[in-house]
Amino acid sequence: EGVLPQDYTLVKMEVLPPFPLKFKALEGRKVFLAAATLRPETMYGQTNAWVLPDGNYGAFEVNDTDVFILTERAALNLAYQGFSKTPKHPSCLVELTGYDLIGLPLKSPLSFNKVIYALPMLTILTDKGTGIVTSVPSDAPDDYMALRVLKAKPAFREKYGVKDEWVVPFEIVPIINIPDLGDKAAEKVCLDLKIKSQNEKEKLAEAKRLTYLKGFTDGTMLVGEYAGKKVQEAKSLLRTKLIETGEAVMYSE
């Protein structure tokens, strides 16, 4: 863990009914996968959510209506930040694993894809953020590589019970232009560095560094309310907007 607190935006990805059997105790609630992101301005380009198959998650009561699915660790932090039905104490309605989440249909704020699905990612850390990550393959090298592998390998999909229609129809959505890197920066950088899989940790770190720095300093929004504006400006405007509309909450750790 770093010394300085990291300020995330928790994006509320709503689980669409009908709920699976495991979710029986959640009937009548609004249930969300709560994804921690540092890039709220990229939410237009979401293609799926990522969960760790073997990860432990819970469905926690945030208030009388909302339930967030995330790690217990994140639930405890949130409880100290005012997001728990019982102050300073996480209130878990159901214990879940990543396997229970794979295939859930989701409606996520700003996303041009109206329904997206929770899919497996094996490199998710359970001691960072919420253990739920929203996927923006246009701008995140991790997301781009994980989606590419899932698309290319039917055996991998089958192993995790992933249906073709949760993955195959989803294409990269261009949302930000970066000089020299174009409209699908993560794809360009991963191809330029010839990254073959998520296991190439060092190359991926370099890809992330390149896209993240350039995206923030030189990127321009191509879509949405702030099309034409710099990413630097759009980031905080969209964060504030998502929080004001109740589609996201602040989270730090």
Ligand code: A2H
């Ligand atoms: B970011 P930092 Cl478009 N395990 O959101 C692995 N990765 C996680 C995670 C976890 N438990 N929790 C959050 N993340 C990802 C968008 C995005 C992100 C874009 C581009 C870059 C980027 C869409 N995915 O992050 O270590 C989330 O992915 C690159 C840094 O706290 C979150 O923001 O700096 C970011 O990592 C937080 O990473």
